[in-house]
Amino acid sequence: QVPLQESGPGLVKPSETLSLTCSVSGGSITSYNYYWAWIRQPPGKGLEWIGSVYHGGDSYYSPSLESRVTIFVDTSKNHVSLKLTSVTAADTAVYYCARTTVSKYYSYMDLWGEGATVTVSS
Amino acid sequence: SYEVTQPLSVSVALGQTARITCGGNNIGAKNVHWYQQRPGQVPVLVIYRDKKRPSEIPERFSGSNSGNTATLSISGAQVGDEADYYCQVWDSNTVLFGGGTKLTVL
Numbered sequence: 001q002v003p004l005q006e007s008g009p010g011l012v013k014p015s016e017t018l019s020l021t022c023s024v025s026g027g028s029i030t031s032y033n034y035y036w037a038w039i040r041q042p043p044g045k046g047l048e049w050i051g052s053v054y055h056g057g058d059s060y061y062s063p064s065l066e067s068r069v070t071i072f073v074d075t076s077k078n079h080v081s082l083k084l085t086s087v088t089a090a091d092t093a094v095y096y097c098a099r100t101t102v103s104k105y106y107s108y109m110d111l112w113g114e115g116a117t118v119t120v121s122s
Numbered sequence: 123s124y125e126v127t128q129p130l131s132v133s134v135a136l137g138q139t140a141r142i143t144c145g146g147n148n149i150g151a152k153n154v155h156w157y158q159q160r161p162g163q164v165p166v167l168v169i170y171r172d173k174k175r176p177s178e179i180p181e182r183f184s185g186s187n188s189g190n191t192a193t194l195s196i197s198g199a200q201v202g203d204e205a206d207y208y209c210q211v212w213d214s215n216t217v218l219f220g221g222g223t224k225l226t227v228l
Binding site for chain 1: 216
């Protein structure tokens with residue numbers, strides 16, 4: 001069983017909302033003292049952090065995306081969801097979820113999902 | 123806002139030591155993490171908190187951080203080490219990635 005598995009539509013129309021889910025297996029998401037992050041990678045480009053959230057409600061978002069992003073943990077389904085509104089072609093990317101350690105002084109991702117490819121096109 | 127910069131590419135001869143740098147203003151005061159992404163694959167954490175190595179990562183991978191430069195070193199470079207490498211820091215409650223460095227083993 002893959003520890004982290006992203007899923008969702010592979011094609012989204014411009015101006016609509018991109019919605020992805022990351023299923024966490026191997027234990028209850030609330031039993032982990034981790035945050036859960038979404039990171040994306042446009043074709044041929046580098047990694048871009050979208051945001052990180054804790055099951056207790058604490059969250060951090062990229063300033064450049066904060067106005068369009070919501071990340072939340074659904075403890076009943078043991079998954080983490082991403083919603084990105086008003087998408088454009090620039091949002092076309094592989095979207096990864098990742099298990100994240102966060103402290104006052106550092107944050108890093110030690111386990112990544114396989115990624116979900118999302119294309120924004122009419 | 124804080125920025126981290128990496129060279130676009132680094133080349134190393136087979137069996138030699140590759141050094142990939144990550145620059146930033148007084149980056150030595152921050153914790154730097156490194157990820158390896160082989161072509162078509164998922165990023166993998168290879169160094170965290172400057173110099174700590176996950177258990178599954180070979181000892182050939184090491185990290186250092188001082189002043190304005192953090193460095194990922196790969197000793198005894200192998201063809202399988204060819205990949206993009208990204209440094210990453212945490213600043214003002216924000217995750218920042220470097221632009222990535224493509225390592226070529228000659």
